[in-house]
Amino acid sequence: MNPKITRFIAEKNPATPCLVVDVDEVEARYRALGQALPQARIYYAVKANPARPILDRLVGLGSCFDAASWEEVSLCLQAGADPAAISFGNTVKKVSAIRAAYEAGVRMFVFDCREELEKLARHAPGSRVYCRLLVDNYAAEWPLSRKFGTTVESARDLMLAARDMGLDPYGLSFHVGSQQLSAEAYEVAIARVASLFTDLSAAGLDLRMINLGGGFPIRYREDVPEIDHFAEAIFGAMTEHFGNAMPDMLVEPGRFIVGEAGVVHTEVVLVSARGRTDGLRWVYLDIGRFGGLAETENESIRYAIRTGRDGAPSGPVALAGPTCDGADILYEKTRYDLPLDLESGEVIDLLGTGAYVSTYCSTRFNGFAPLAEHYI
Template identity: 50%
Template sequence: MNATVPGALRAAAPVHADPATAYIAANVFDRPTLVISRARVAAQYDRLKGGLGDAHIHYAVKANPAPQIIRTLVCKGSGFDAASRAEIELCLAQGADPSRISFGNTIKRASDIAFAHAAGVRLFAADSVAELDKIAAHAPGAKVYIRLIVENSLADWPLSRKFGCAAGMLPVLLDHARDLGLQAYGLSFHVGSQTRQAAFWNPVLDHVADLWHAARAAGHDLQLLNIGGGFPAYYGDAVEPPRAYAAAVRAAVDARFGPVPHLMAEPGRGLVAEAGHIAAEVMLVSRKSEDDLHRWIYLDIGRFSGLAETEGEAIRYQIVTRHDGTECGPCVLAGPSCDSADILYEKRPIQLPLALRDGDKVMIRNCGAYTSSYSSVGFNGFPPLDVIVL
């Protein structure tokens, strides 16, 4: 980062000013930089917790693994959803209690299961017989929850069939876990990323509730319902306030499941996205022909340096410029690398000011989730996303 330059983006600051916005406005950067506020993360945790009540929040570490954020959430009393040994080690290093860490990846190396168990982690996810066998061999007596496939997601970004078992497999897996000496502790699912309305959860909850009650009727004393993530962030389309959203989801869960001994949620995006913004720069503004209807605007950040979630144009980031309020026109937005896949928005061109020029500084809003963790080590020689935690 270069020296302070007051007012670099102040004229274009969003209506809802926050520490990250103010920091970007007061400084200039020589490379793409994510600036994220711990205070905003802590405040969002309080909002979600207020709506979810006595449900346990396990932050999805993959959303943003900055140690300062993990430490902030440890101090708030959060649990953690870890997907790897490295994420478990990160949480432990920041003071997390291993009893509040769940090993939520259903694809785990046997040695990592053994490491987690030795470190005190007792809660593991599975969605197959083979994974249960590994857990039983390397974490004997552990609590396991079975992840279910979600077929009827109304999320902006439904998740694939990579994770979870079909409904018909659930009785087999619960029985197998019990036969292995594991605690068949509960169920989990993920409603889909960026589920913008709380009501969109209802079809998924209806399906999972049927399976929950059937399993308990079959003699499985399920204790844990892990409702996963899906809590949204603001990217231009309206979303409900976080506390009200979380309260509506909690009410929908209570109506379908009744008292659940251990209710868990795993927000990632919904916790950290709005706490951070990216300082970036326009590298080139051009047209492909004299009569091209769309400009091409190339930023110094693209898919390989932090904006991977533009895949499929599902996440539509908002871009703040010093020319905001002037005449806009459609453009194709792309990254700087020599890879033809490094195009951010083309199917639905983005509207940006006609006055935008090479060298202009811009701010990409609400990028605290799934940017630094997706950034490459330096593809094509372009630097990975820098991170400043306030």
């Protein structure tokens, strides 16, 4: 576990549940990605964790930002981000949000259908726009595919329409899904984008940008390929398809930047075999699916757990949250083992929880206050 966070918890003994994030680790991850993929501009996906200390640090490092809403645009501006460094990256935007962002100086917007493009033409005239393509999410642990993106054929028409509407048809984007384990997913998507670049060029429209989205995986319970592996695959595919005419490359990492920088510190509320004789115990924590661990839905994201006695004799457990909701179960099918003498009142840590935890947290489900956050 991150030594700075370990020390903070030991010294401060913060009330549980809480999220502790090492902002230096955020910086280290940002720098690591920049080194692995120096050709790309990094647009941090603010939705992964919009905490001010993270935004402040990233603004200082020269990061750009991918905002999902006007509210996130506003958070970036408050942290000192240049509006020219902000992409409004949600394909679904209220007119009021488009207007507010445009008035604040934001000039880059995504879309994936004609109706959204028409909104942009009207309320963000002249802006750079890019179209999101639908691509395969097959190897992603948190897939994103059904709701967003359009076909190559439709994107072609829409980019030409964007020009006719007085917008600046800047480029194309795709998302291979979050926590994507296969570099091939990027290669396949880049090939598809490249063919559309060629098509549109033949139609007299030269695109200048590829937004590769995010999806770079982090370590939960198992090792994942290093970022260099993805970077090499991406750069290889880009070189193969674009040669010397390399377009602007954007990436939108969220989980990769903040995930491993965070630890959720939680208390065991109850441990019980509940009358079972097969050795399985139920362990109830003071945080669950509705306290921020929403990505445990369907046991998709499987966090690593640290106790004060790792290595002690252990046995299988099911893990659940503290609410009266029957759906508030973290892991029942996935095998987890915890110390045999684990007891109510003990504190344990969930690693890799810096991303998509503080914001999913409910306002007060079952009366529980939102997750406390510490940025160190």
